[in-house]
Amino acid sequence: MPMERLLASTAIEESWGESEPVLFLGEWCRIYSRRHKWEALDAVVAPYHWADRTKVDGDRVYLWELHERLLVDLAARFNEIHGVEHGIQYWRILVGPWLGYFTQALFDRWEQIQSAISSFDVSETVVLRGLVDARCASDMDDYLGLGNSWQWNHHLSAEILTGFTDVGVRSIDIGGSGPALTPEDGDPALTPLHRAAIWGSSVLRLFSKASDVVVTNACLRSAKTEMLLQWRLGQSPVLTPVEPVDRCLFNASKRKWVLDPGESRHAGFDECLRSLIPRFIPVSYLEGYRSLVAQAEDLPWPSRPGAIFTSASHFFDDVFKAWCAERVERGSPLVVGQHGGHVGVGWSFNHDHQLAIADTFLSWGWSDPEEPKVRPLGMMKDPVLDENSESPGSRVVLVMGNETPQVASLSSSALSSQFLDYVGAQIHFIEALDWRARDALLVRLSRYDLDWCLGKRLADRLPDVELDDGCRPVLDLLGEARLYVATNNGTTFLESIFLDVPTVMFWDTDMWGLTHLAKPAFERLSRAGVFFDDPIRAAGHVSEVWEDASSWWADPDVREAVEAFSIQFCRRSPDIVGDVRQELVEVRGRP
Structure with missing residues (x-):
């Protein structure tokens, strides 16, 4: 006869009962730093x-x-x-x-x-x-x-x-x-320069026209680049900071x-x-809807914008969304830019939503014959390495991803409890490296751990491996990298390839499934030894090439595969601001 168990849904230990047998709803219940608590229980974990x-x-x-x-x-x-x-x-x-x-x-x-x-x-x-x-x-x-x-x-x-x-x-x-x-730290405070730019924007806004293009959270390289875009559109360059919602x-x-x-x-x-x-x-x-609409209407933004361009505010910024929804309904076109990686390479609700609301979507290079809204431009937040970066670097830099313990929205990624399978693959990769590559290895953790306790897990299993806490910018680490190792379908490998940093990628394509658009490019990368779906084979390749990664990266077969991939997913534009401007001008001119 099966044993009766109390069902515990989260990591809150007060919900685990007194001492009876427990059924944990998922791996998220078992925080690694609290294992002395759950290891002492008669407990099993429900399959995901x-x-x-x-x-x-x-x-x-x-x-x-x-x-x-x-x-x-x-x-x-x-x-x-x-x-x-x-x-x-x-x-x-x-x-x-x-x-x-x-x-x-x-x-x-x-x-x-x-x-x-x-x-x-x-x-x-x-x-x-x-x-x-x-x-x-x-x-x-x-x-x-x-x-x-x-x-x-x-x-x-x-x-x-x-x-x-x-x-x-x-x-x-x-x-x-x-x-x-919750994340340990909030968003960074505005710099004095950024505050001055916002103040200057309030003055320049006096010269704005009702039909100007509204540019907010465009996710270009910098606020300066965002203002340059507006200047090249022939309008007063202004910054539009995120407005917190008035509380109701x-x-x-x-x-x-x-x-x-x-x-x-x-x-x-x-x-x-x-x-x-x-x-x-x-x-x-609901209760605050009228207040939200009033707050949006009170924004000092153009009343009849020729176009609206954002790469982020359409998800989280309710004041912007209330303002935008009204203008789109009146006929203003909405242009959404690609915010980061995964888009085009994998699928997600986020991307399905932004395609559903956008009149035009500006991608980092990919296009889809079945989706005419997509316009391939290039990496809009085109990264640059610090001038003082080593060339070549001396480290093998592995950047780990992160996922929420319980699903927030659906995407082709490691979902919830599956994240521990992802962590296991990283450990297998590191253990399979030869000692020279392992001595050169630096593992960057996510800045926001979300109770996965990755640093503790890795330190216990691999005490000799150097860990970075994730607070330093990834670009700083890429500047130190002789070889960069990407471990999930995110943004950083697009940045490393864009910057021509020798890159090896590996992940489980059952979890991080590829779109039909991306599969041919990844098959080509696989043949060239750039992409692997197995951590052990990836480790063997890294051990073989890392000491002279530049020569491997210069191999004609590797160059051909990488350059074709780059054109499709992280294209370099000689004038990305001009390209975005041209798209906005065309959208603004449509009847």
């Missing part, structure tokens, strides 16, 4: 439902189709609640990022819980009451922070367990305990509604989602 990548692919299609249906239903409901008549695209721009993130996060928790209780004999679960983060987000930026809170994730799982399963509940009143799982109070009485049920092959989940959306949707879209 998205370990099956075929399921990931099917769920991606289902979740996007569901997202589209929800947008229609939520737009109708919000038009009724707020007494407005906005179209789907308006609400997609304003609410779409949150709706997609919340739907995918809830589905991940739902599927994991359903899998756990169907595979194990679950006796009950502990629900903690009074947690500080068990609340509704104030806006999208706040939601992204709450998504990295164990308390909020415990609260979300508790909503599923108490409302949509037969699992028994043991409630415990508690106050604000448990790890916060949560009002439970305004949330006593549900979205009408829809047809779904996941009827139970659909019911859960449609009942929880009114309870979890950020205050800025």
Whole structure:
């Protein structure tokens, strides 16, 4: 007879019961630095439902189709609640990022819980009451922070367990305990030069025209480059800092509604989602909507912009999104620029969303015959190495990626518990290096650990390996690199190839799946010994070439593969500002 176990959904130890057998919902429950606690328990970990990548692919299609249906239903409901008549695209721009993130996060928790209780004999679960983060987000930026809170994730799982399963509940009143799982440091303060530029912008804005192109968070090389773009557009160069959302109070009485049920092959989940959306949707879209719109209309920005260009604000900046949605509905075109790596090489909800809202998408070089919105330009944040960099460097620099312990949104990457498989691959790679390459190795950790305790894990397993804490810019490390090792489908390998730093890449293509556009380029890199899908073979190659990496990098077959890849995914433009300007001029001139 199977042993009954208490289901624990997060790393908050007060939810693990007294001393009974425990079923951990996922590896995120077992923080490495607290292993003396969980190793002492009679505990097992539920297998992760998205370990099956075929399921990931099917769920991606289902979740996007569901997202589209929800947008229609939520737009109708919000038009009724707020007494407005906005179209789907308006609400997609304003609410779409949150709706997609919340739907995918809830589905991940739902599927994991359903899998756990169907595979194990679950006796009950502990629900903690009074947690500080068990609340509704104030806006999208706040939601992204709450998504990295164990308390909020415990609260979300508790909503599923108490409302949509037969699992028994043991409630415990508690106050604000448990790890916060938030980044250690906030955003860096503005420099005096940046503050002066913002002040100067407020003066120059007096000379702006109502039809100027609005450029904000363009993710060019610098604020100076952003202002140069505007000058070359023939308009007053101004900086548009992110405006924090004016705070409004949560009002439970305004949330006593549900979205009408829809047809779904996941009827139970659909019911859960449609009942929880009114309870979890950020205050800025409901109680604070009129205040948000008023704040957006009060911005000193052009009233009828010829175009709107951003590479980041369309996700997290609710004030911008409210302003942008209104202008797009009035006819202003929205141009979105590629913000970083993964785009074009892998798939993600983020990219699906930005293609859905953009009139034009400016890529770092790739194009898609099935998507005419995409315009291949080049790396808009074209990196440069410090003039004092060694040439060549002396180190083998391996940069590790990072993922949230619980899924925030769906993408072709190591999802949740799978991140530990990724960490294991890095350890296998390092252990397989010969001693000379290993002596030269520097492993850069992510600045934000998110409770994975990577530094501690690696130091325990590989005490002789030098670790960098992630606070130094990657470009500084690339300047010291004789050979750079990329370990996931992110941004840094695009930067290293752009800068012509000898680069070896390896990752599991089942996790970091490649798009049909990228597969031919990666097959070519694989034949040239630049890309590997196996850490042991990658380590053997690095051990062989690292001492004279420049000669290997100059090999004709390697050059041909790398240059073809660079043109497609990290193209160098002789005048990227001019290229962006030309695209904006063309968009502005369309009827």
